[in-house]
Amino acid sequence: MVPTFHLREFRFPQDYDSVFSLWQTAGEGIHVARSDMPEEIEKKLARDPDLFLVAENESGIIGTIIGGFDGRRGMMYHLAVSSKYRQKGVASALVTELETRLKGKGCMRMYLLVYPENRPAIDFYEKRNYKKMNVDVYGKDLL
Ligand SMILES: CC(C)(COP(=O)(O)OP(=O)(O)OC[C@H]1O[C@@H](n2cnc3c(N)ncnc32)[C@H](O)[C@@H]1OP(=O)(O)O)[C@@H](O)C(=O)NCCC(=O)NCCS
Incomplete structure (x- = not known):
């Protein structure tokens, strides 16, 4: 079947408004926070611009994924x-492309964070061989 969308790298600033609006309307699974402000997204792009991908069709941007690689984990x-x-x-294509790009950088293992109540996303990840890890995640604001 011919795909009705294509994947490409996110472009700043021209894609920012559509992507931000997609995140705001995506539901409980996506929490828009200060790291999503334009200046923070620019900071992110200075590091791995090839890992922030969008899916696009004739109506515009319909999907996003932000990847990262710190030299050890993705x-x-x-x-x-x-x-x-x-x-x-669409999400399957985005995840597969990110995995391919991470592998290409020598990344052996990747992680994701998902809210425990986000059952549809958990099902999606588990079907794609992501395994729940028995760790607590801690965070600290530095700035
Ligand atoms: C979770 C989410 C990203 C999945 O996106 P999606 O584009 O619907 O995912 P896909 O279409 O790739 O896969 C979903 C199912 O559709 C099926 N599917 C894929 N192509 C299909 C097609 N052409 N026709 C019918 N079904 C299809 C897939 O097989 C898959 O089922 P499976 O998981 O049983 O294999 C989406 O629901 C979403 O944006 N949720 C809100 C945001 C969120 O919570 N994100 C996760 C943050 S951790």
Whole structure:
């Protein structure tokens, strides 16, 4: 079947408003925070611009994924697909492409964070061989 969307790297600033609006409307699974402000996104892009991907079709941006690689582990953030375009393989394509790019950088293992009540996302990840880890995640604001 011919895909009705394509993947490409996020472009700043032209894609920012559409992506931010997608995150705001994606539901409880995506919490928009200060790290999503334009200046923080620019900071992120200075590091691995090739790991922030979007899915696009004739209507515009319909999906996002932000990847990261710190030289040891990979991370996945903000996997989101517009509700109208779910169940069409968009997130699967984004995850597969991020995994390929991380592998290409020599990344052996990657992580993601998911809220325990986000059952649809958990099912999605588990079907793609992501395993729940028995650790607590701690965070601290530095700035
Ligand atoms: C979780 C989320 C990203 C999944 O996105 P999606 O694009 O619907 O995911 P996909 O379409 O790739 O896969 C979903 C299902 O659709 C099925 N599917 C894929 N292509 C299909 C097609 N052409 N027709 C019908 N079904 C299809 C897939 O097989 C998959 O089912 P499976 O998990 O049983 O294998 C999306 O629900 C979302 O944005 N949720 C809100 C934000 C969120 O919570 N993100 C996670 C943060 S941790």
